[in-house]
Amino acid sequence: MKSLTSTPKSDGFRMPGEFEPHAGTYIIWPQRPDNWRLGGKMAQHTFVEVAKAIARFEPVTVAVNYDQYANARHMLPENIRVVEISNNDSWMRDCGPTFVTNGSEIRGVDWEFNSWGGLVDGLYFPWDKDDSLAQKVCEIERVDSYRTKGFILEGGSIHVDGEGTLVTTEECLLSEGRNSHLTKEEIESTLKEYLNLEKIIWLKRGIYLDETNGHVDNIFSFVKPGEAILAWTEDKSDPQYEICQECLEILERESDAKGRKIKIHKLMLPKPVLITKEESEGVDAVEGTLPRQEGDRLAASYANFYIVNGAIIFPRLGDANDDNAAKTLKEAFPDREIIGIDAREILLGGGNIHCITQQIPAVKR
């Protein structure tokens, strides 16, 4: 398929909101033993549950390394498509393509990927397979793609309303390990060209201690244009408190591309979630990969949910707020089924349900 040198904006393509209709979802199969405990076996079961939940609503494709193909095909139900794509880890949101559309055709944006910070503060080395994954997804889908040269981005660091507004965090997009050769204005201008935007709202920081440098998708999500979810805590002793206050203040002050104020639903966070001794001991120690140490606080947040056709798939975290999260999500998305998946095993790997998924927008062909 074609590698395009123009930009989506100049070609009349935009990134739809996640809440718009999907043609399907991609996921990557987890396996690396220096990130997932017990050789990925626990995470694999959870990924299967997520894939099954999504497949009730839209077609799911799972990308797998050669050596795990037979196992993934065996563990996944038959209605889920399994394809071979070499990968370094399993964060489809971040290394997969961001799809844009003009209403009748889909194209992919194939951002440069450097493992959340490259040689500055990246999470593993090397990341070459992940960086070449987006193109391979586009080939399978028979869609042309735009490759950004000299511009690093992960899909989890942005959320859009599909009507010209993007929300991101300075903590991530202005981090030293990504595009430090570009000014904030140049980064804005690149995002506007590749996602067809008019307005970028900059939150300062994401969830406390989030190893992605504060990806927005762990703290914030659009419900629809003019309405959004914000992760929240009332615990003033938690460093997270100040971050949430700061986000709300910015969101209340700003308006979106259409001049609307954004209505905010507060989604109460769980209590701090720490890695146990047993969990830590199940992970291989490898130089160059972020360690998983006993007592480390995880970036646990219900905001890391995924919107599919007709449902919300959200992480249950074994916390008293699990049910509150379902309730808040039902209030925000009254027409969708709210499905919770026990997702501690995904959280242990450094992200959650939104991070492991990537939607393909539906178009009229």
Next chain:
Amino acid sequence: MKSLTSTPKSDGFRMPGEFEPHAGTYIIWPQRPDNWRLGGKMAQHTFVEVAKAIARFEPVTVAVNYDQYANARHMLPENIRVVEISNNDSWMRDCGPTFVTNGSEIRGVDWEFNSWGGLVDGLYFPWDKDDSLAQKVCEIERVDSYRTKGFILEGGSIHVDGEGTLVTTEECLLSEGRNSHLTKEEIESTLKEYLNLEKIIWLKRGIYLDETNGHVDNIFSFVKPGEAILAWTEDKSDPQYEICQECLEILERESDAKGRKIKIHKLMLPKPVLITKEESEGVDAVEGTLPRQEGDRLAASYANFYIVNGAIIFPRLGDANDDNAAKTLKEAFPDREIIGIDAREILLGGGNIHCITQQIPAVKR
């Protein structure tokens, strides 16, 4: 996708003739240095020419190992889709799925593959990636498949007329390295179930010294029901002479599933083609892989052509009969464009254009 335990015949699916309309073609990228000279670089150029010729008439997908993906993507034109599927070598006809259809749906037959004879006289070891390739093609195409357990077959060892007749060779299908645990009747009955047939015509032998144990697709091809091509020589001093006479005798004696006599077009073979010293020296010597020695006679035949929508892609072999072949093919296929590709580099690897391709039948969805 589903792995079915019923059979195509019981489900109302049949294998169409290659001359029926295609939805597209799959090819595998060549690279193994113990089969293709100079690390596959020469063959890769020829495969690109074949892919480009086919892509003028129908969509082409090329399956590639991870380590050659970027190179294949670079060498192939943008209108050709490139997907990652691990493989041991590049004979899509033989390890790919055989597609069957009921007119509105496609399914794959995923034959067991053992490298043309397994531990008896197989051509390389191991062959596990090739054996798992057919299923992966079916997954990408979102089609369910029938896996034959305990039945070895390569797609190049059969040709069908789409109306109940299959032609094959005893040399191959009754070889010790394939289904020697089955009787000829049991093999017939399996073929009839999986391809929905009533009549099997058994030729004795294929092209002289063909390392596939005489695949039928190197000596014979259907033009349409009731009409076929047979490779031919008038050189009585050539061991090939007796084989061709024998084939013709059988074809003249037999009738097809509909009771028709099959009209035969004789396709004159090239003079014997031998491996040169330079060609031999370009191939890595590896224990367990069939060697390519100077002076070895290759199984050169124009019958190893491929029928696409609107054209015939046939191998030119640098012989005086190249143009005769084009002429004979034009007489047999007057409504199709006849395209010759210089294919010596494919022949050096042990097959030709038909061997490296696999068609997906077109259906009304």
